[in-house]
C-alpha cells in the first residue's frame with residue numbers, strides 16, 4: 448500500500464482521496480481553503496454527494512485519511528502526489544492553469560524524496576509535459592520526478608459509485624515504471640486499466656466529454672425537429688438506443704447540458720484544436736445548439752402566453768442535474784435571466800441546491816421551501832431539473848395550486864397521457880403539446 452498526497456479537494460480530489468484510502472492506501476488530502484479542511488477533519492463532506500460522508504468517516508476513523516492545509520506536511524514521505532485542483536474556463540474559453548501552475552511550484556519546493564506526480568485535473572494536451580518541466584525548473588533538491596496523466600471520469604451525484612465501478616481507468620505514462628506504479632495502486636478497484644502515453648490520455652478525457660456533449664446536442668436537435676413533424680422524441684431515443692452501436696445513454700433530450708465540465712471542456716477543446724490550426728466545426732455546432740437549447744422553455748412560454756410581464760413563474764429544480772447541489776452553468780441561470788428580462792416574477796425551489804442557488808442565480812429571483820409553495824398562484828411552472836421528487840408528484844398538485852395549470856417541462860418528466868389525464872396544459876421537449884387535457888397529436 449502506498450503513501451499518497453492529493454492536492455485539491457473539490458469533487459475529484461476528495462472522491463479520489465476517499466476512494467484510495469478505502470482500498471487501503473494512506474492518503475493525505477491538501478487544500479488551501481482552511482474552512483473546508485476544518486470541516487473535512489471533522490468528517491463532514493463540503494460537497495453534497497450521496498454516500499460520501501460514510502466512506503469518508505470510516506477512513507478517517509481507521510487512520511488512513513488525513514486533511515491538511517500545509518503542503519510541506521502533506522508531501523512529507525509521500526511516493527505519489529495527485530493533482531486535482533480546478534482548471535476553470537477563462538473568458539476566451541481556454542483552460543485557466545493558474546492552480547495547476549501553483550501546485551507544480553508547491554511540489555518542487557517541498558518534496559524531499561523521489562515522487563510520481565499524477566494529474567487528475569482535466570488539462571489541455573501537452574500540460575503534463577509543462578507541469579513536469581515547471582517542477583524540474585523549481586526543484587530545490589535533486590530528487591527524481593515522473594508524471595502520469597490519470598484523467599477522472601466520475602459524474603457528480605454518482606461519484607462514489609463511479610469511483611468503485613467506473614468503466615476504465617486511463618493511465619497515460621511516458622515512463623513505464625511510473626505507469627506501472629499507478630496501475631498497481633489502482634489494482635484493488637478491479638476496474639479495467641487502459642495504458643497509453645501522456646498526451647493520448649489527456650486527449651481521451653476531452654474527447655470523451657466532447658463526445659457525450661455531442662450526443663446530447665444531437666438528440667436535442669432531433670427533438671426540436673420531432674416537435675415540428677409530430678414525432679415523439681422519447682420513442683425515437685428508445686428506438687435508436689436499442690442499436691447496440693448507439694446505446695441508450697446520453698440520448699435524453701432536454702434543455703441542454705450544464706455543469707462544471709461539459710460547457711468548459713467543449714470550449715477548451717475547440718481552443719486546443721485552434722492552437723494547431725484546426726477549426727473543430729462539429730464541436731462548435733454542438734456548443735451553439737446547446738446555448739440555444741438553454742433558451743427553449745422561455746421561448747415556448749413566450750409563444751404560448753400572451754405576455755410574461757407580471758406573471759408568476761415557478762422554477763422546479765435549480766441544480767444543473769439531480770443529486771447534486773452544484774449550480775455551475777445550470778440552465779436555470781440563463782432561463783431565469785430571460786424570464787426576469789421579460790418581466791416575469793420568478794420563484795425557485797430545489798430540494799438540495801438552495802444555498803448555492805442563492806449565490807449564483809440572478810438577483811430578483813425569490814426562493815421558497817417546497818413544490819407546493821412554488822406552485823401556489825403561479826401562472827406557469829418550469830421543470831428545470833429532473834429530481835425524483837418532481838417525477839413522483841401527484842400531478843393534481845398543478846391544478847390545485849396554480850392560477851392556471853400551465854407546465855413547461857424541460858426534462859420530459861411526465862407521460863403525455865398522464866399530463867392529459869391531470870388536465871394540464873403541458874409543453875415538453877420533442878413531443879406533442881397537451882392542451883386543455885388533450886394530446887395534440889400530428890402536425
Ligand SMILES: NC(=O)C1=CN([C@@H]2O[C@H](COP(=O)(O)OP(=O)(O)OC[C@H]3O[C@@H](n4cnc5c(N)ncnc54)[C@H](O)[C@@H]3O)[C@@H](O)[C@H]2O)C=CC1
Pocket residue numbers: 454455456457458459460477478479480483531532533534535546549550553567568569570599600601602603707708
Ligand atoms: N467536478 C467533476 O465532476 C469533475 C471534474 N473534473 C476535473 O477535475 C478538476 C477539479 O475539478 P473539481 O473537483 O470540480 O474542483 P473544484 O474547483 O471544485 O475544487 C478545486 C479545489 O482545489 C483547491 N486548490 C486550489 N489551489 C490549490 C493549491 N495550490 N493547493 C491545494 N489546494 C488547492 C481549491 O481550494 C478547491 O477546493 C478540474 O480539472 C475538472 O475539470 C474531472 C472529472 C469530474
Ligand SMILES: O=C(O)[C@H]1O[C@H](OP(=O)(O)OP(=O)(O)OC[C@H]2O[C@@H](n3ccc(=O)[nH]c3=O)[C@H](O)[C@@H]2O)[C@H](O)[C@@H](O)[C@@H]1O
Pocket residue numbers: 569599600601602603604656659663696697698699700701702703704705706707708709767768
Ligand atoms: O468531466 C466531468 O466533470 C464529468 O462530466 C460529466 O459528468 P457530470 O457533468 O457530473 O454530469 P452528467 O451526468 O454527464 O450530465 C451533464 C449534463 O448533461 C445533461 N444530460 C445528460 C444526459 C442526457 O442524456 N441528457 C442531458 O441533457 C445533464 O442534465 C447535465 O446537465 C461526465 O458524465 C463525466 O464522465 C465527467 O467525468
